Amino acid sequence: MSEEQKPANINPEQPTETWFSSWFDTPYYHILYKERNDTEAQLFMDNITNYxxxxxxxxVLDLACGKGRHSIYLNQLGFDVLGADLSENSIVEASKNTNDTLHFKVHDMREPFEEKYDAIFNLFTSFGYFEKDEDNLTTLIAIKESLSEYGFAVIDFMNVNQVLNTLVPEETKTVEGIHFHLKRYLKDGHIYKEIDFEDKGQKFHFTEKVKALTLQDFEALMEEAGIYLLDTFGDYKLKKFYRNESERLIMIFK
Structure with missing residues (x-):
């Protein structure tokens, strides 16, 4: 999920419940995470579309597409792709790549689409952001309702057990001359990341907050949503999922 083009509405006193709509809409989000591996992402798309x-x-629907890196590659593979994201700035940037079979729109993932899709991808832990737990169920139902009769959906989520086992409580990352001071912790069933930095003489503070959903949590939500979990994988090479060791929790359902 998840910049630029128009000036971001950045307020150092962001209310927590809107962290994803404010943080993802700033250029700083994309600066901090600019090292994301496109080769790895493309390998995952190759493997999952073949599977x-x-x-x-x-x-194909790329749900919470950010600036569209997965959408663009899926389109290059020959699919008719819509990338959707809540961040208006990200969609403005992604839309520069629009063509006859690649489109982008601002959309809240809790709302179903009128169109039906053969595949829906929700990638790079773009789930579990909401303040209300019931919104996670609402999102799964919206995905289900947006699938064609024979369509498949894929959620690529962090493996919570592995993340907590390897959590780095504090670190500083310097990107483009900006020192991002990061603090990570588990609280009330959520994994938090506090982000503090200074740029052009102004101090900023943002908080990322993601529900610490395990495979068992997803299974319960999917059962309630009437979704059928078909398979799970533990990394982008589609290796077996191991509860404590796997890097990712990748779920295929319909």
Missing amino acids: LNLPENAK
Whole structure:
């Protein structure tokens, strides 16, 4: 999920419940995470689309697409792709890549789409952001309702057990001359990341907050949503999921 083009509405006193709509809409979010590995992302898309055996020209939804790096590559693979994200600035940036079979729109993932899709991808831990737990169920139901009769959905989430086992409580990352001071911790069933930095003489503070959803939590939500979990994988090479060791929790459902 998840910049620029128009000036970001940055307020150092952001209310927690809107952290994802404010933080993702700033250029600083994309500066901090600029090291994301495009080669790894493309390998994942190659592997998962082959696994799903999607038909040629399949209609694909990249849900919480950010600036569209996955959407663009999926389109290059030959699919008819819509990238959707809550961040208006990210969609403005992504839309520069629009063509006849690649489009982008601002959309809240809690709302279903009128169009039906052969595949829906929710990638890079773009789930579990909401203040209300019931919104996670609402989102799963919206995904279900946006799938075609034979469509598949994929959620690529962090493996909470592995994250907590390897959590770095504090560190500083310097990117483009900005020193990002990061603090991470578990509180009330959520994994928090406090982000403090200074730029152009102004101090900023943002908080990332993601529900610490385990596979068992997802299974319970999916059962309630009437979703069928078909398979799980533990990394982008689609290796087996191991509860305490796997890097990712990748779930395939319909």
